[in-house]
Amino acid sequence: MVLDWLAAGIDPQKSIIFVQSHVPQVTELHTLLSMVTPLSWLLRVPTFKEKVKMQPDNVNYGLVGYPVLQTADIALYKGEVVPVGEDQLPHLELAREIVRRFNSLFGFVFPEPQAKLTNFPLVAGLNGVQKMSKSYDNHIEISASPQEVSKRVMTAVTDPARKYRSDPGHPEICNVFRLHSSFTPARVEEIAVECRGARIGCVDCKKILAESISLNLEPFRERRADLASRPGYVNQVLADGANRAEAIAKETMKEAEGKMKLLQRADLD
Numbered sequence: 001m002v003l004d005w006l007a008a009g010i011d012p013q014k015s016i017i018f019v020q021s022h023v024p025q026v027t028e029l030h031t032l033l034s035m036v037t038p039l040s041w042l043l044r045v046p047t048f049k050e051k052v053k054m055q056p057d058n059v060n061y062g063l064v065g066y067p068v069l070q071t072a073d074i075a076l077y078k079g080e081v082v083p084v085g086e087d088q089l090p091h092l093e094l095a096r097e098i099v100r101r102f103n104s105l106f107g108f109v110f111p112e113p114q115a116k117l118t119n120f121p122l123v124a125g126l127n128g129v130q131k132m133s134k135s136y137d138n139h140i141e142i143s144a145s146p147q148e149v150s151k152r153v154m155t156a157v158t159d160p161a162r163k164y165r166s167d168p169g170h171p172e173i174c175n176v177f178r179l180h181s182s183f184t185p186a187r188v189e190e191i192a193v194e195c196r197g198a199r200i201g202c203v204d205c206k207k208i209l210a211e212s213i214s215l216n217l218e219p220f221r222e223r224r225a226d227l228a229s230r231p232g233y234v235n236q237v238l239a240d241g242a243n244r245a246e247a248i249a250k251e252t253m254k255e256a257e258g259k260m261k262l263l264q265r266a267d268l269d
């Protein structure tokens, strides 16, 4: 995953990359923030309701408390802007409510984080139901080979009303067409006309999409292979990132615990 990020262009000098659990302060802040978060706020989060439906026999605290942990992930580093997908907006709204509550009870420590959406705030998965996600197995790996991309794209759901090649299609409701907007922008108009006039079949349309996705991902695959050939590089990035993140986390915790008037161990000396 780290190789994916680095190959996609994230510069570890500018952006601190680390493993969440390597900075233990996040669990401390999670606990403190959970004390100021009413349960009713968490129960209304849409993703919680979705998870309850997905795993009704295992509805645990982790599911309901996840947005509080996510808030701690942001607040620990005093994040002001968070790049998110559209589905994460309710979580971010909740994060703002939680830090607002903390700040009003104990004094200002945490800025209220604002969302930064991309031009494609929601990419639908290949099944056309949920967002594209590894958890839903409806995704295309950004490191996938052209063959893998093609295999995945061929499984994509299209216009459900277009049963036969001779049926006119409705690109506006087709998932493959939405992906064309991202990956084949120069040809979307032409594809829309051909689809509506039943002049192109869904299999051919998917072939075009698979080719343009593979072409878009080619430079990424090359950079990734280069990074993967450097022994120890990723571990070095993560170790350095953990040190830099922890230094910030310690300062924030000192400030938050001070505002909460928690007795510090250092005060005992």
Ligand code: SF4
Binding pocket: 158, 159, 162, 169, 170, 171, 174, 175, 176, 177, 191, 195, 196, 200, 201, 202, 203, 205, 206
């Ligand atoms: S031709 Fe393309 S845009 Fe039209 S329904 Fe089939 S996959 Fe979708």
